[in-house]
Amino acid sequence: MQKEESKIIKGCLKGKRDDQRALYELYKSRTYALCLRYAHCPADAEDMLQDGFIKIYRDLHQYKPEAPLAFWIRRVMINTALEHIRKHRKKEANDSDNMRILQLETEEKTFSELNAQELRQRISELPVDFRTVFNLYAIEGYSHPEIAEMLEISVANSKVRLNRARNILKRSIIETNQYYTL
Amino acid sequence: MKAERNMDAQARKLLHKDAAAPPDAVWARIEAQLPAAGTRFIPFFLIKYAWLGVALAVFTFAGWWFFESQTLPFRHEKMHSERIHQAAPSNNSEIENSETAYTGSEKYAATKEANPAKDIHASLAENAQISNFPSGKLVNMRAQLSHPKSISNIANLDTLSITKISDIYTNNQDYFAKAYSTTEHRNIISDMAPRDYSSLSESAGLSFTPLKSMQPAQHLSTPELWSRTEDVDFGPQPLRGWSIGVFADLRSTSLNISSAREGSSQLVDSLNSAEMASANFGGAISIGYHLKPKWRISSGLAFAKWCRTTKYPILFSVSDAYEGTLATADQTIPLEQNIISATGFQTVNVNAPSQTLINTQQIIPPDTSLAKQLEIEECYSLLQIPLLIEYHHSAGRFNFLPGAGVAYEYVLKRSTNVIGSASQELDGTVMHQEASQKNFLSFIATLHVEYQLTEHLSFRTGANYKAWLTPVYQSDLIQTYPRVVSVDAGIIYTFQRKYL
Numbered sequence: 001m002q003k004e005e006s007k008i009i010k011g012c013l014k015g016k017r018d019d020q021r022a023l024y025e026l027y028k029s030r031t032y033a034l035c036l037r038y039a040h041c042p043a044d045a046e047d048m049l050q051d052g053f054i055k056i057y058r059d060l061h062q063y064k065p066e067a068p069l070a071f072w073i074r075r076v077m078i079n080t081a082l083e084h085i086r087k088h089r090k091k092e093a094n095d096s097d098n099m100r101i102l103q104l105e106t107e108e109k110t111f112s113e114l115n116a117q118e119l120r121q122r123i124s125e126l127p128v129d130f131r132t133v134f135n136l137y138a139i140e141g142y143s144h145p146e147i148a149e150m151l152e153i154s155v156a157n158s159k160v161r162l163n164r165a166r167n168i169l170k171r172s173i174i175e176t177n178q179y180y181t182l
Numbered sequence: 183m184k185a186e187r188n189m190d191a192q193a194r195k196l197l198h199k200d201a202a203a204p205p206d207a208v209w210a211r212i213e214a215q216l217p218a219a220g221t222r223f224i225p226f227f228l229i230k231y232a233w234l235g236v237a238l239a240v241f242t243f244a245g246w247w248f249f250e251s252q253t254l255p256f257r258h259e260k261m262h263s264e265r266i267h268q269a270a271p272s273n274n275s276e277i278e279n280s281e282t283a284y285t286g287s288e289k290y291a292a293t294k295e296a297n298p299a300k301d302i303h304a305s306l307a308e309n310a311q312i313s314n315f316p317s318g319k320l321v322n323m324r325a326q327l328s329h330p331k332s333i334s335n336i337a338n339l340d341t342l343s344i345t346k347i348s349d350i351y352t353n354n355q356d357y358f359a360k361a362y363s364t365t366e367h368r369n370i371i372s373d374m375a376p377r378d379y380s381s382l383s384e385s386a387g388l389s390f391t392p393l394k395s396m397q398p399a400q401h402l403s404t405p406e407l408w409s410r411t412e413d414v415d416f417g418p419q420p421l422r423g424w425s426i427g428v429f430a431d432l433r434s435t436s437l438n439i440s441s442a443r444e445g446s447s448q449l450v451d452s453l454n455s456a457e458m459a460s461a462n463f464g465g466a467i468s469i470g471y472h473l474k475p476k477w478r479i480s481s482g483l484a485f486a487k488w489c490r491t492t493k494y495p496i497l498f499s500v501s502d503a504y505e506g507t508l509a510t511a512d513q514t515i516p517l518e519q520n521i522i523s524a525t526g527f528q529t530v531n532v533n534a535p536s537q538t539l540i541n542t543q544q545i546i547p548p549d550t551s552l553a554k555q556l557e558i559e560e561c562y563s564l565l566q567i568p569l570l571i572e573y574h575h576s577a578g579r580f581n582f583l584p585g586a587g588v589a590y591e592y593v594l595k596r597s598t599n600v601i602g603s604a605s606q607e608l609d610g611t612v613m614h615q616e617a618s619q620k621n622f623l624s625f626i627a628t629l630h631v632e633y634q635l636t637e638h639l640s641f642r643t644g645a646n647y648k649a650w651l652t653p654v655y656q657s658d659l660i661q662t663y664p665r666v667v668s669v670d671a672g673i674i675y676t677f678q679r680k681y682l
Contacts, residue, residue: 033197
């Protein structure tokens, strides 16, 4: 696999279309899923995916084989997603102010009741600010100071956004459960 | 808290290996944006910053052309030196002191003895019917830009331009002349005699500079040289080639982006054919902190040792040199209309209190008995603490960092060594070391390029512009605010690199 990957990389660096396609096929599913989590809708996710792969082909000479290619591609995709969010922030209405935050006092619900696709769907429905912080913290594993630097916000703000994202997700799960119970 | 962590962990577990098939149309869109198969991507920075390369090429060519055009007449003059003597102009005036002027000059006496017919003064007398210097074409006027801060209020009040220098060459190039003028009285001139900071303040230019620009061309207008023969040595020819400086202090003689005060200094240099060479070695430790992802504040400690040697192959007494006047007949020329617009041997007599042209043509050449070799070596040890704010613009592995800030400088040590037999008083000038300041504050503007070698290591190079906000030299008459352009190069280690 490693050999195969390095061969594809070399081909991409030479501009070979077959290898570019092979790289895309290799990583398209994982990267598209990542984009779906950051995007508000599938169309946005497709744009992110497209921009991300163009960047990957363009900057592939910067990749150092010491680290797995998947990590590097993931990082490029996250950066592209953040750029995309910054660019299109105005388009996507931030309805966080109108969002009624539910203070849950019920027993803790978990995501185990959802599958990946459902959870991804819930995340993509979050307001953009909350969604971004939740993805970066909970899924990608960045720390609050790192997120604060990436998004140019304060650490406290990052924590608040994460907390609200969690609350909204919990509420969403509860409502879904109630719906199914009914 | 624990429940929240648990929730995050569950989400991570669910989505860590999450996959979703994108529509097939996405690849078609990507493919449409890719360059034709088999072609490599042109690095982004090459496209975006191509204009920088073009600008640099144009600037280099313009600089080369400028310096070439500056030195051309000298070459021509060398070829026609005989004709210069024959066609030397004169006015219908008497010549005074021509015989006594060179009494102390062994070189002149020897030259005159060997070539009596070619004595410039005799030629002038013989050609007395020439009433004016033939109309010439001013082909080599030196450009000077004034910087009001570079000169004291006193000097500014007296005149905006202390000295102007022009090289005048005629159309047919049969003869040439150089006109010197000064509208300032000699006290200021003597205060501006060749000295340490006078040339420091001329430090302006780019690091990639023709070496020949660092050395004034030979100045043939001194009376002693007028009477030379073919055998007379022109002195060292302009250097050729290119220099690449690191923290280099460069001196531009052809184009002065400097104050009028420097014009004066240039006059002295011109008369004395000063050669200069300077070098600057230093090291710096810089610590940067990212205020925001794209903004960095940095400070540090820099040490620089800067040495410069100034050679004066022929040194005239300053007073004599500036008394060497040659003017047209009865007329008074206002200061504003001084020699730069004239076409002949016209020089304001600096001794005249009214600063008008003298009535009769007069030659009072320098007393060359005082001419001696003089070489001044100066060394400075400087400590600098800069405070700089830089903006990061990334383009692939390249970072472009424009920045600005202030720097505090302290002179740890300054030494001046006069090499040769001449004393400092020889030119009537005493170096006022006490007027040199020890603490400076300067404005700095930088433009750097970083190339990321590894995850943490980057190569960095760039240009720095520094303008002193406080004077480095201050006397009753002069305040000097130098400006310096330099380049630097180094390695940057970044402890934690963030990708955005």
